[in-house]
Amino acid sequence: MRPQPFPRSPTPGVVRFYDFLPPKETFLADVLAGLALPQKSIPPKYFYDEQGCRLFEAICELPEYYPTRTEMAILHGCAGELARFIGPDVQLIEFGSGAQAKTRVLIEALQAPLYVPVDIAIDTLRASSSELARRFPYLNIVGICADYTRPLTLPELADLPIRRKVVFFPGSTIGNLTPAEALAFLKQAHKTAGPGGILLIGVDLKKDKATLDAAYDDPGGVTAQFNLNLLHRINRELQGDFQVIRFRHKAFYDPALGRVEMHLESLDSQSAHVAGRRFDFAPGETIHTEISCKYSIAEFQELGKRAGFSPEKVWTDARELFGVHGMVAA
Numbered sequence: 597m598r599p600q601p602f603p604r605s606p607t608p609g610v611v612r613f614y615d616f617l618p619p620k621e622t623f624l625a626d627v628l629a630g631l632a633l634p635q636k637s638i639p640p641k642y643f644y645d646e647q648g649c650r651l652f653e654a655i656c657e658l659p660e661y662y663p664t665r666t667e668m669a670i671l672h673g674c675a676g677e678l679a680r681f682i683g684p685d686v687q688l689i690e691f692g693s694g695a696q697a698k699t700r701v702l703i704e705a706l707q708a709p710l711y712v713p714v715d716i717a718i719d720t721l722r723a724s725s726s727e728l729a730r731r732f733p734y735l736n737i738v739g740i741c742a743d744y745t746r747p748l749t750l751p752e753l754a755d756l757p758i759r760r761k762v763v764f765f766p767g768s769t770i771g772n773l774t775p776a777e778a779l780a781f782l783k784q785a786h787k788t789a790g791p792g793g794i795l796l797i798g799v800d801l802k803k804d805k806a807t808l809d810a811a812y813d814d815p816g817g818v819t820a821q822f823n824l825n826l827l828h829r830i831n832r833e834l835q836g837d838f839q840v841i842r843f844r845h846k847a848f849y850d851p852a853l854g855r856v857e858m859h860l861e862s863l864d865s866q867s868a869h870v871a872g873r874r875f876d877f878a879p880g881e882t883i884h885t886e887i888s889c890k891y892s893i894a895e896f897q898e899l900g901k902r903a904g905f906s907p908e909k910v911w912t913d914a915r916e917l918f919g920v921h922g923m924v925a926a
């Protein structure tokens with residue numbers, strides 16, 4: 597797909613935006629195909645419309661949802677060591693850049709001259725890039741609106757004195773891919789980083805079921821709203837007629853598979869239409885909307901090695917809830 601240059605941001609620090617986003621027909625095609633499967637399912641990347649991004653930010657503030665604040669604390673704690681490990685004059689490429697709070701810590705620590713955020717949510721990408729440009733006037737920013745789970749060739753960028761590329765993938769978003777997809781993603785990240793480049797990746801660690809169940813099914817129901825928003829989004833964008841009130845959020849950790857699963861469960865026998873196609877639901881039938889895989893440090897290092905990385909560093913918190921891995925592309 598050819599990149600469409602995005603309308604220039606009014607903020608001078610933001611150099612350019614590129615839009616590689618798949619067209620709306622892809623959302624429709626993925627929903628129709630997913631709802632036709634024996635186990636109905638919809639890819640989690642479709643959570644993140646404007647409302648979904650807002651709800652995800654609210655999740656990150658929940659007392660039960662430890663990953664965001666734990667990773668942030670780890671990055672603050674290891675910023676100096678990180679800067680020594682990575683060195684100066686880097687191009688910082690961030691996949692799934694979202695709200696970019698963690699990015700600020702890294703940019704400050706590394707004094708990176710070039711930042712390339714890649715995200716599927718264009719509004720968040722533009723707003724947070726503009727905010728970063730205000731904070732770091734020396735920083736060159738090239739925003740890429742794209743689905744980074746698909747192969748993507750980044751445009752060749754400014755002739756700045758760059759010594760190495762650093763791919764930053766925080767938030768344990770890699771957990772939302774199956775292990776096979778995660779491996780394919782890591783191979784892609786290896787290509788993007790290039791020889792000697794670094795992958796800095798946040799990965800949620802395996803832990804007890806009670807902690808994980810609470811993190812994905814909070815008592816205030818914010819995660820439920822986030823999950824159910826997918827049906828609202830289909831109604832809004834794909835002429836759907838889901839009666840959202842007749843579905844409920846279901847989330848649980850499966851220790852045997854080492855992953856959290858999120859589903860939307862039909863409360864009774866019902867039908868819904870999407871773009872004129874009818875889908876039937878039995879009571880208790882679910883749409884599988886997300887997996888969130890958890891990895892021990894050794895499991896993730898093994899995956900990294902299979903993608904061609906040499907695992908060099910891991911930073912964790914005192915309770916060993918979360919890990920930030922530093923890996924060098926061989």
Ligand code: AVI
Pocket residue numbers: 655663767768769770771772811812819886887888
């Ligand atoms: C974005 N991703 C890493 C989150 C997670 O923890 O898997 C998405 C999420 N789903 C429910 N709560 C948070």
